[in-house]
Ligand SMILES: Nc1ncnc2c1ncn2[C@@H]1O[C@H](COP(=O)(O)OP(=O)(O)O)[C@@H](O)[C@H]1O
């Protein structure tokens with residue numbers, strides 16, 4: 001599904017990713033942990049195609065295609081979804097209008113008709129239930145005045161409706177209480193399938209109690225410095241990142 | 250968005266920019282008393298109106314162009330403009346649509362207002378002003394049943410002289426300002442509406458203005474009188490072909506809302522804005538004002554996307570106690586457009602209330618200014634105003650300005666003012682693109698969201714049109 005090879009990337013003249021390689025097979029869930037500032041969010045943005053984020057070396061193949069050659073919106077339409085660590089507000093644009101336009105853009109790319117309003121509303125209401133958001137949120141401006149937790153669940157809502165092939169969740173669990181954390185986990189689990197992969201960026205092992213990862217990686221200093229199975233997360237929870245310092249340097 | 254990307258992508262097409270090849274009867278450029286006499290004679294006007302015009306002209310000669318607005322343009326040579334242009338086939342005015350020049354009707358069809366169709370669809374009555382002459386007024390008979398008068402101002406002069414004489418210039422005096430004086434001297438056509446006592450006008454009334462001839466100015470004059478307890482909603486739309494020269498549009502609109510009456514006046518203005526380098530485009534210098542008597546309400550809603558230079562302040566004089574004034578405005582400027590627009594709320598009566606919601610959007614290298622005056626007179630006991638003035642910037646090369654003036658001479662009056670300036674942020678665009686939307690769709694969605702409070706004041710079909718217009722007007726404003 002996704003193959004990242006020796007990726008180097010720079011933001012505002014600063015080298016952040018320094019030779020990152022990672023392979024995620026279809027149907028797999030990979031967790032990425034690592035110290036603050038190690039480049040986790042940068043990786044997500046590079047995959048999503050954030051303007052201003054510059055790839056200086058390396059390659060990324062997504063579903064057999066050169067991901068880095070695609071525009072931001074083309075990547076989204078091809079099935080790359082990033083749940084933002086810090087979702088922004090779009091005042092006056094209702095969540096519903098925004099989601100409908102997004103879903104239709106993705107459908108158009110697949111050669112499908114836009115959803116009619118009734119079908120869309122039905123899907124949106126179901127997604128609200130899974131994301132544990134009141135339907136009133138569909139009428140509110142995108143993230144406008146939402147609490148931190150509501151914004152995170154709104155990211156989940158969007159992912160549920162867009163049904164991506166690769167979901168990247170950037171600390172979607174940060175700042176959530178245990179109930180909300182379970183909501184996010186159940187949302188991800190409900191989407192899991194043979195043709196869909198996830199990258200979960202998280203600081204907390206507890207998320208992985210609810211979502212079983214196939215692999216856990218430690219990103220430090222712009223590279224993957226250690227990979228393992230779910231037990232690596234437990235070990236990190238216990239010992240922190242200090243013991244990896246040699247690799248980081 | 251970088252300026253480079255914006256510049257590269259600027260390349261918007263003006264959809265209404267066609268010129269129609271119709272033989273017309275155009276006065277040579279120039280302005281003097283003889284020209285005014287010619288216009289007046291051409292229209293078979295009574296003596297009092299000719300005198301009225303000449304008086305305005307003499308006033309105008311002594312006046313100077315207003316310099317205070319935040320707009321810049323070379324001085325206008327008023328002798329290079331033709332003050333009368335009438336399509337040839339209108340020498341004998343058509344009695345019904347069947348007699349209207351088919352080519353002319355085609356123009357309106359291109360503009361999306363097929364008169365024939367409109368007549369059948371019912372709902373909107375259209376008075377179409379082409380250059381200087383009112384072409385056809387649809388729905389005449391249905392309106393007549395309700396006692397509503399809706400015709401061109403030239404016809405009204407003949408058929409309802411008392412009403413015209415009583416109210417013409419009663420809201421905007423002949424010497425009100427430079428452009429109003431010019432209009433009073435040379436106005437050629439426009440619409441007249443009278444709603445009788447207690448009548449709720451059975452349909453939306455609508456006028457489309459179009460400037461077709463080169464080097465003509467358009468000076469239309471609209472007068473709407475809503476008698477006691479009546480109600481009317483009036484829509485105005487405007488377009489002009491693409492031309493390299495600038496064209497002048499100096500209109501006057503007067504609204505009279507007598508006791509307990511309500512007038513809702515909506516405008517979607519899409520005059521040709523000039524090209525990306527600022528060549529050509531309409532100079533839109535318009536005076537719009539309404540007087541609200543006791544318990545009356547006047548509501549202006551405008552969506553301004555066109556014109557090279559806009560100078561326009563639809564205003565309310567809240568004369569009667571408990572009268573209400575509203576101003577909802579979206580003004581969008583792109584490329585090198587300049588807009589200085591806003592409103593005046595003059596509170597004279599007790600417990601008068603006014604609301605101002607202004608949304609300015611600047612893109613390209615344009616300049617967009619809100620200018621508003623709220624005046625509370627000594628007698629305006631308990632009067633209230635609420636003003637909200639928001640600016641949205643797209644790119645780094647445009648400018649937004651806000652000039653709110655408040656004059657309160659009554660301590661019990663309350664004036665509230667809120668203002669914000671925001672940018673369409675890269676992060677918002679990125680969010681939209683990450684969800685599969687292209688940048689242009691994203692910007693138009695963000696801008697539409699920004700304008701929501703104003704769009705919901707527009708009649709349904711106009712709101713849709715306004716949304717589309719913004720989308721077209723923003724084309725090329727993002728990379
Ligand atoms: N827009 C930016 N401009 C400059 N530096 C940035 C920018 N975004 C991220 N960085 C820097 O890149 C490094 C990695 O950041 P980030 O990817 O957000 O780390 P993480 O998500 O792992 O905490 C940090 O040192 C951060 O300060």
Ligand SMILES: [Mg+2]
Pocket residue numbers: 040041042085170171
């Ligand atoms: Mg981060």
